[in-house]
Amino acid sequence: MALRGSLTLARRITRALGRVAADRMADIWGRSLPRTPAALAQPSVVNALLRDHPPTGSPPLPPVRAVRLPGVTFESSNCTNFLIELDYQESDAVAAPLPRTAYAKIPCASLATRAFANAVGFWAVEAAFCRSVAARVPIRVPRVYAVAERGGRFVLLMENLLETPGTRMFINRDMAAGTTPERARQCLLAFAELHAAFWGWTPEERDALVPPHLHTYLAPGGRDLTRALNAAAIAPAHKAAPDLFTRRHADLFRRAVEKWDALVDAWYGGSLTLIHGDSHLANCFEYATPNGPRIGMIDFQGMHWCHGIRDVQYFLINSLEPEVLAKHEDELIDVYVSALAAHGIHLDPEEARTQYCAFSFQTLMVAVTSMGLGSLTERDETLRIVLRRSVAAIDRLQFDDWLDRL
Numbered sequence: 001m002a003l004r005g006s007l008t009l010a011r012r013i014t015r016a017l018g019r020v021a022a023d024r025m026a027d028i029w030g031r032s033l034p035r036t037p038a039a040l041a042q043p044s045v046v047n048a049l050l051r052d053h054p055p056t057g058s059p060p061l062p063p064v065r066a067v068r069l070p071g072v073t074f075e076s077s078n079c080t081n082f083l084i085e086l087d088y089q090e091s092d093a094v095a096a097p098l099p100r101t102a103y104a105k106i107p108c109a110s111l112a113t114r115a116f117a118n119a120v121g122f123w124a125v126e127a128a129f130c131r132s133v134a135a136r137v138p139i140r141v142p143r144v145y146a147v148a149e150r151g152g153r154f155v156l157l158m159e160n161l162l163e164t165p166g167t168r169m170f171i172n173r174d175m176a177a178g179t180t181p182e183r184a185r186q187c188l189l190a191f192a193e194l195h196a197a198f199w200g201w202t203p204e205e206r207d208a209l210v211p212p213h214l215h216t217y218l219a220p221g222g223r224d225l226t227r228a229l230n231a232a233a234i235a236p237a238h239k240a241a242p243d244l245f246t247r248r249h250a251d252l253f254r255r256a257v258e259k260w261d262a263l264v265d266a267w268y269g270g271s272l273t274l275i276h277g278d279s280h281l282a283n284c285f286e287y288a289t290p291n292g293p294r295i296g297m298i299d300f301q302g303m304h305w306c307h308g309i310r311d312v313q314y315f316l317i318n319s320l321e322p323e324v325l326a327k328h329e330d331e332l333i334d335v336y337v338s339a340l341a342a343h344g345i346h347l348d349p350e351e352a353r354t355q356y357c358a359f360s361f362q363t364l365m366v367a368v369t370s371m372g373l374g375s376l377t378e379r380d381e382t383l384r385i386v387l388r389r390s391v392a393a394i395d396r397l398q399f400d401d402w403l404d405r406l
Helices: 004-029 043-050 113-119 122-136 170-178 183-199 203-209 222-240 247-258 260-268 309-320 321-340 351-372 381-397 397-405
Strands: 063-069 079-088 103-105 145-152 152-159 273-275 284-287 293-295 305-306
Touching: 004 113, 004 273, 043 063, 043 145, 043 152, 043 183, 063 305, 063 321, 103 113, 113 122, 113 293, 122 145, 122 152, 122 203, 152 260, 170 381, 183 273, 183 284, 183 321, 222 247, 222 260, 222 351, 247 351, 247 381, 247 397, 260 305, 260 351, 309 321, 309 351, 321 351, 321 381, 351 381, 381 397
Parallel strands: none
Antiparallel strands: 063 079, 079 103, 103 152, 145 152, 273 305, 284 293
């Protein structure tokens, strides 16, 4: 199994490096997507993106006559995110106010991260969300102006949410500080609204919206690849943070990898819905409504079909300090269950708790692979905080007992 996973990863990395090399050759002929903010911030480039690559069912913005880089950038673990300012050509046909800026997203400069992202596919997932799904979700997400993929590169042009008064963006520092149960409740209401809209879709309906080859675990080769990545991360993660990810936790992690097929079957059996997949506080934002603040979401690189409780536990474990979460965990799970019921969806509270425990390993898994492989996020103090919270949850929820029964 380890050999199959390693070979799958090697093949994908080789193909990804080939795409990266082809992009550099295409640069010579002017046929590649822009690689830098300066290359993107050209009227001809932006106009081609707006004209040729609007998302499904969305009318394009009118042509621009000037594009500027104001020097505003945003933190990201695997992309280059920045603002561009837009001046439009004269158009009497435009009735609604046009955005003064757009949020641009392109691959980061790191060759290793670009190869990894292309091999694993999380950039392709976000592009698919922006192209076909964003306009269909019931919660607030950034409006998409253009989404293009070519070779190993992509470009997203989206709404700058901060142009809307009363909007507050959260960043990794906010997540590391730990949010409150009150804000967590707001986020859970948004998750329930998102999940309810896609709850119980048939496999055919799911595949028509989000192609199965984009599913991290269930796509061809996905089980072997994710098993190999997790196995490879154990030893370096323990070495990097032995005070948090102890030998006992490393042993538990190995046992989970040995039961990988059973784990994946438990996670993805039964009725599924569309989830965000990376639902921590820094991927949420707060916006004003006449009835008070509500929560929207950004960065759908982890979108896939799963049980909705996956978003719930991932948010709570990553975004609240363990002692706060331990005090409010049951109550917050019930908030989500009740919110689903308000949308006509029944989820048994005890089944929700069982799923919550089962998926808690995914939260630890993301922290361990990030710490051990250094490919998914920065290795900084925030990652240590997330790892500490994930380990605390595994211990508190007695995931080892659940795994033994699996």
